[in-house]
Amino acid sequence: MSDTLDMCIASRLTELDRVRLAVETFLQGQGVAGRPIYHILLALDELITNIISYGYRDADEHLIRLTLTRRPDLVDILLIDDAMPFNPLDAPEPDTTAALEDRRIGGLGIHFVRKIMDFAAYERRGGNNILRLAKKTT
Amino acid sequence: MELVEKMTGTVTILEISGRLDSNTSKELEDRVMGVVGRGARYLLMDFGGVDYINSSGLRVLLMAFQQLKKNGGRLHLCAIKDYMREVFDISGYTEIFPLFPEQPEALAAFPEMP
Numbered sequence: 001m002s003d004t005l006d007m008c009i010a011s012r013l014t015e016l017d018r019v020r021l022a023v024e025t026f027l028q029g030q031g032v033a034g035r036p037i038y039h040i041l042l043a044l045d046e047l048i049t050n051i052i053s054y055g056y057r058d059a060d061e062h063l064i065r066l067t068l069t070r071r072p073d074l075v076d077i078l079l080i081d082d083a084m085p086f087n088p089l090d091a092p093e094p095d096t097t098a099a100l101e102d103r104r105i106g107g108l109g110i111h112f113v114r115k116i117m118d119f120a121a122y123e124r125r126g127g128n129n130i131l132r133l134a135k136k137t138t
Numbered sequence: 139m140e141l142v143e144k145m146t147g148t149v150t151i152l153e154i155s156g157r158l159d160s161n162t163s164k165e166l167e168d169r170v171m172g173v174v175g176r177g178a179r180y181l182l183m184d185f186g187g188v189d190y191i192n193s194s195g196l197r198v199l200l201m202a203f204q205q206l207k208k209n210g211g212r213l214h215l216c217a218i219k220d221y222m223r224e225v226f227d228i229s230g231y232t233e234i235f236p237l238f239p240e241q242p243e244a245l246a247a248f249p250e251m252p
Contacts, residue, residue: 013160016160017161034221035220035221035224038190038221038222041190042190042192042225045159045160045192046192046193049160108193108196108197108229109192109193111228111229112193112225112228115228116224116225116228
């Protein structure tokens with residue numbers, strides 16, 4: 001079993017099922033299960049949904065590149081897209097302490113990514129958003 | 139996602155199984171709105187069969203809570219798998235939604251239950 005998964009994702013929400021299946025199969029083959037696999041699937045679900053839903057100004061099909069690499073105690077994740085510049089690590093925090101009745105519905109997905117990943121770094125280079133994440137598996 | 143609806147006394151129980159994601163959350167939302175629209179005040183969501191939830195699923199819980207609250211109702215949750223608990227914590231939901239291990243504890247905690 002290869003220790004890298006590299007895939008190109010078209011900018012359509014219907015791609016999410018294919019991404020989930022590929023990532024799940026890859027990680028299970030690498031012995032990743034339980035909490036880490038859920039956190040990785042959740043982060044990718046939230047990030048890719050966000051890119052496809054809000055990232056593009058035109059109706060053209062774009063490609064998102066996803067690479068997962070199995071390291072001894074972690075999984076490295078690289079996500080590259082040519083959507084509008086967006087640094088998910090800078091997005092405003094939702095107010096998770098406001099009374100629930102008053103709470104704004106939204107902003108949670110990106111908040112999850114910051115909280116459940118063990119490492120996250122963003123850069124904008126050559127017209128691309130480049131997001132590097134890592135999740136410990138031990 | 140599969141939904142099974144039951145009634146116990148004045149409490150409507152929704153047993154949810156499968157994935158609660160962007161494809162399925164609308165179905166849960168419609169069901170919850172239906173239950174609230176029929177005048178239900180007490181709702182218990184059983185997560186025993188749920189193996190995945192994302193932010194769109196969590197938004198439905200927030201919406202359900204807000205709707206029930208208008209009628210003076212309550213929302214209880216039970217049987218959330220351990221690996222998903224953290225996401226409920228991060229959302230700030232565990233401070234406001236009562237979470238219970240299983241249905242009996244969740245049911246007993248509603249007011250007016252025998």
